[in-house]
Amino acid sequence: MVVVAAYQIYLSQTDDLTQWKGGGYGMYTTIHPTYNKITFNDSLVHINFKGDGSEEAFKESYYDFLLYPNRNTLRTLISITTFADIDSLNVKIHELEFDINNHTATYGEVCFEYTYRKDK
Amino acid sequence: MVRSALNTLTERINKFSNQELISKCLLSYLIIKSLFLDLVYVFPILIFILLFVFIDKSYFQKPLFWGSVILLLIPHLFVNYFSAANHFFITIYILIILCISSIFKNDQEHILRLNAKYILAVLMIFAVIQKLISEEFMSGQTIGYMGYTGQLFKLPTWFFPEIKDAVGFNHQQINKEILDLPVTFSLKQPFPYFKEFSLLFTYITIFAEIIFAALLFVKSEFLKNSFFALFVFALILTRQETGFILLVSILLMMQLKDKSALFKTIYFGLFILSLGLTIVQWGFV
Known part of the structure; x- marks a missing residue:
C-alpha cells in the first residue's frame, strides 16, 4: 500500500x-482534471464530439487522457476520432484556474502540450 | 422504546463476528459496485461466487472464496490503474486481509484489527502529505472552488436557499458551452468571507486528518472512536464520496476491539447510511 x-x-x-x-x-x-479542456490544432474538443468509435469509448478515453496525459492515452483518444488519419496534430490541455479573490474561473493556461505524429 | 430498539439492534449486530459482519458489508458494496463495472469476463467467476454464498454458509471463512473475489477485481484494477478511484485500491486491500484472516482463523480478530489500523494510518498520512505538497490546496483555492460549485457542503446547502442559488448559478456558468479559448466566467460567492472560510476549512481538514492518524495509536477506545465517528459523519455532510466513506466505516469496524459494541453499531449505521446514499446515486460508487 x-x-x-x-x-x-x-x-x-x-x-x-x-x-x-x-x-x-x-x-x-x-480541482478535478476532468474540468480541463482539450484542443486539437487549437480547436476545442467537445465531450459530445462524434468520432469514429462509440460515444462511450470516446468519453472514456477523453477522461483517461485528462487524468493522465501521455502519449499512450493520447494515442487511444485520437484513434477513435476523425483526426486518426491526420499526420501531425498539436494537442493542448487548458487548465481551469479559479481565482477566489476575483470570483472568476478561467480556461486559458496550457498545462500540457504535445505534437502527435502518426508515424512515431 | 427507541432505546430498546437500539439495544436490540446493537445486540444483533454484535452477534456477528467481525469477519462475518465485514464480509457481509463489503459484499453488499461489491454487489452495488459490480453494477457499474462493465466486465465481460466477470460472469463465470460471479456465478461461482453466488453459488458459494448460497451453498456454503461459512463462505466468509474460505480463502478460495476470497481468492475468487480478488480474481474478479484485479484485472479491472490492472486495466484501469490510473483511472480507478482511490477507494478501489482500498477495496482490494480489504479483500486481501479477509483472505489472509480466513486462512489464519485462530488470529482472525487480531489480523483484521492490526491491518485495518495500519491501512487507515497510511491512508491518512498520505492524504496529509498530498495536501501539504499541493500549493493549490494550501492556498484554499481547491476547497474554495468546490464550495463555489457545490462539490463540497452539498448537503448543508439544502438548508440555505441563498447559497443554493449561488452554487446553482456557478454550476450553470461552468457548464456553459464554450466556443473558443481563453474564456473567463464570473462566479457568485456563496456567502461573505468565503475565501477566509475556505482557508480555515483547508487547515481544519489537514488538522483533522493528522489527529485521525495519531489517534489510531491511542489506547482509549472511547476517545479515538468518538473522533472517528464524528470524522466520518462530517465526511458524509461535506462530500459525496459515499463509496470511500463506507469503506472507511468498514475499516473502522475492523479496527475495533471486541468490547466496543456501541461503536460497532455506530460504524455499521454510518456504513448503511453511505451505502443507501450510494444506491440512490447521491454519492459516488
Whole structure:
C-alpha cells in the first residue's frame, strides 16, 4: 500500500498523473482534471464530439487522457476520432484556474502540450 | 422504546463476528459496485461466487472464496490503474486481509484489527502529505472552488436557499458551452468571507486528518472512536464520496476491539447510511 501510494506521488510530481487517481489518496487536493479542456490544432474538443468509435469509448478515453496525459492515452483518444488519419496534430490541455479573490474561473493556461505524429 | 430498539439492534449486530459482519458489508458494496463495472469476463467467476454464498454458509471463512473475489477485481484494477478511484485500491486491500484472516482463523480478530489500523494510518498520512505538497490546496483555492460549485457542503446547502442559488448559478456558468479559448466566467460567492472560510476549512481538514492518524495509536477506545465517528459523519455532510466513506466505516469496524459494541453499531449505521446514499446515486460508487 505504501509502495503504491509513494509511486503515485512520484508520478504526480514528476509526470502528469493527477493527484486524484493512482492509489495515492490525493483526492480534493486540486480541482478535478476532468474540468480541463482539450484542443486539437487549437480547436476545442467537445465531450459530445462524434468520432469514429462509440460515444462511450470516446468519453472514456477523453477522461483517461485528462487524468493522465501521455502519449499512450493520447494515442487511444485520437484513434477513435476523425483526426486518426491526420499526420501531425498539436494537442493542448487548458487548465481551469479559479481565482477566489476575483470570483472568476478561467480556461486559458496550457498545462500540457504535445505534437502527435502518426508515424512515431 | 427507541432505546430498546437500539439495544436490540446493537445486540444483533454484535452477534456477528467481525469477519462475518465485514464480509457481509463489503459484499453488499461489491454487489452495488459490480453494477457499474462493465466486465465481460466477470460472469463465470460471479456465478461461482453466488453459488458459494448460497451453498456454503461459512463462505466468509474460505480463502478460495476470497481468492475468487480478488480474481474478479484485479484485472479491472490492472486495466484501469490510473483511472480507478482511490477507494478501489482500498477495496482490494480489504479483500486481501479477509483472505489472509480466513486462512489464519485462530488470529482472525487480531489480523483484521492490526491491518485495518495500519491501512487507515497510511491512508491518512498520505492524504496529509498530498495536501501539504499541493500549493493549490494550501492556498484554499481547491476547497474554495468546490464550495463555489457545490462539490463540497452539498448537503448543508439544502438548508440555505441563498447559497443554493449561488452554487446553482456557478454550476450553470461552468457548464456553459464554450466556443473558443481563453474564456473567463464570473462566479457568485456563496456567502461573505468565503475565501477566509475556505482557508480555515483547508487547515481544519489537514488538522483533522493528522489527529485521525495519531489517534489510531491511542489506547482509549472511547476517545479515538468518538473522533472517528464524528470524522466520518462530517465526511458524509461535506462530500459525496459515499463509496470511500463506507469503506472507511468498514475499516473502522475492523479496527475495533471486541468490547466496543456501541461503536460497532455506530460504524455499521454510518456504513448503511453511505451505502443507501450510494444506491440512490447521491454519492459516488
